[in-house]
Amino acid sequence: MNVTVIGTGYVGLVTGACLADAGNNVFCLDVDQEKVKTLNENRIPIFEPGLEPIVRRNREAGRLKFSTDIPASVAHGELQLIAVGTPPGEDGSADMQHVLEAASAIGRHMREYKVIATKSTVPVGTADRIRKTVEEYTKLPFAVVSNPEFLKEGAAVEDFMRPDRIIIGAEDERATGLLRRLYAPFQRNRERVIVMGVRSAELTKYAANSMLAARISFMNEVANLAEALGADIEEVRRGIGSDPRIGTDFLYAGAGFGGSCFPKDVKALQRTAADAGKPLRLLAAVEAVNEAQKRVLFQKISHRFGKLEGRTFALWGLAFKANTDDMREAPSLTLIDDLVRAGAKVQAYDPVAGKSYRKENVKVVDSALAALDGADALAIVTEWREFRSPDFAGIKARLKTPAIFDGRNLYDPAQLRELGIEYYPIGRKA
Numbered sequence: 001m002n003v004t005v006i007g008t009g010y011v012g013l014v015t016g017a018c019l020a021d022a023g024n025n026v027f028c029l030d031v032d033q034e035k036v037k038t039l040n041e042n043r044i045p046i047f048e049p050g051l052e053p054i055v056r057r058n059r060e061a062g063r064l065k066f067s068t069d070i071p072a073s074v075a076h077g078e079l080q081l082i083a084v085g086t087p088p089g090e091d092g093s094a095d096m097q098h099v100l101e102a103a104s105a106i107g108r109h110m111r112e113y114k115v116i117a118t119k120s121t122v123p124v125g126t127a128d129r130i131r132k133t134v135e136e137y138t139k140l141p142f143a144v145v146s147n148p149e150f151l152k153e154g155a156a157v158e159d160f161m162r163p164d165r166i167i168i169g170a171e172d173e174r175a176t177g178l179l180r181r182l183y184a185p186f187q188r189n190r191e192r193v194i195v196m197g198v199r200s201a202e203l204t205k206y207a208a209n210s211m212l213a214a215r216i217s218f219m220n221e222v223a224n225l226a227e228a229l230g231a232d233i234e235e236v237r238r239g240i241g242s243d244p245r246i247g248t249d250f251l252y253a254g255a256g257f258g259g260s261c262f263p264k265d266v267k268a269l270q271r272t273a274a275d276a277g278k279p280l281r282l283l284a285a286v287e288a289v290n291e292a293q294k295r296v297l298f299q300k301i302s303h304r305f306g307k308l309e310g311r312t313f314a315l316w317g318l319a320f321k322a323n324t325d326d327m328r329e330a331p332s333l334t335l336i337d338d339l340v341r342a343g344a345k346v347q348a349y350d351p352v353a354g355k356s357y358r359k360e361n362v363k364v365v366d367s368a369l370a371a372l373d374g375a376d377a378l379a380i381v382t383e384w385r386e387f388r389s390p391d392f393a394g395i396k397a398r399l400k401t402p403a404i405f406d407g408r409n410l411y412d413p414a415q416l417r418e419l420g421i422e423y424y425p426i427g428r429k430a
Helices: 010-021 033-040 051-060 070-076 097-109 126-135 156-161 173-186 198-229 233-241 262-275 281-293 296-305 331-341 368-372 392-398 413-418
Strands: 002-006 025-029 064-067 079-082 114-118 142-146 166-169 193-196 312-316 345-349 362-364 377-380 403-406 422-424
Touching (some): 010 025, 025 070, 033 064, 051 156, 070 097, 097 114, 097 126, 114 173, 142 166, 166 198, 198 233, 198 262, 296 331, 296 403, 312 331
Parallel strands (some): 002 025, 002 079, 114 142, 403 422
16 A cells, blocks of 8 residues: 655654555655655664664665655555644644644645545544645545554554554545555454544544543552552552552553653643633643652652752653653653752763753763762662662662662662662652
8 A cells, every 4th residue: 555654753753664564655754854864864863662673674675765755745645644743832732733734735736535644643623624724725535534643652663563452533434444454464363443433533542641641640649648658659559450440551650751642642632621611620630740740759859968059969761761762741851950950960871862962960971870970869760671670789889878769669678778778769668
């Protein structure tokens, strides 16, 4: 199948590469000439495990093309997948500029029937806006459908290749059939396609991310309560997670959520609800809890050391989660800002993120051990695998004060007590 993917950001690049790997001829369009040049040189502008070899393999096989040629991109695919960014506006609503620009380009250049599908996370009603935009330029038949993505950063290739569900929001049988054929190779062992109305599909994406964000904020609230009551949030998590009605996913307490999806989508859904006269009070609390949780580690550090001016703190982890280089809305940035504002210096290490990160009084080093040298204490913000079983004797020897402030609850409090290391986790009896 000939498929056009508009946008080569996180979603567009993973989508295009994985569809090409299934045998489709994929044309990836981007208006950023430098990014297209980079991709055509087999260099990947994002860190995503397993993505680079797929891009390279399919480019060399001729199934994956990157270009800035808009007319050629529209001519190429009967299916036009819009995967451009929808960043939050000042009022929290999703910025639809790039989505509507893509729709305009399709309308101007299409010469035959097209199916226009939104992979971007877009507000309810976007399909109607796309339809009106395209109709300004053509009277040719076309269909607009919603096909939201459910990719986790750090596991996006696996999620695309083995999806747990494929949402198709469409009222057009021809468009639905086209998308069913597109996704047939990804659901050979069982049916994963769920067909629904376009508006329902648009809302499903926001509702899914907001539900997961709510679980995280709920557990962070309970963790803070557990700490005050002398309970252990890890024991609580195991207790409630064993209930099949609740399950274990997204029940880990920590330093708050970040990234490109949860913060933005929670805000956007609140805006949509407010505009509809149905405010989502629960989501307002989810957002408030998360913002407060990002400051819990700083509060623990301040309580332990008092005045922070002139001190240096090691920081392990800059990305908002492991297996990505994405620092958007990362809890590490809040902690860094608070420490620097209090007069402290930071020595930060992350395996892939932060190579271009620059901030006064922050030194980014090239190893976890290097971050410890001369530091007063260690704060852990990202759960990278290499942080899970470190050399505790080495940590203790390098730090001025043998203290670890753990925003991801990676270690056993009893073990660290035996080693003579002060341990400050989230919601646990240290």
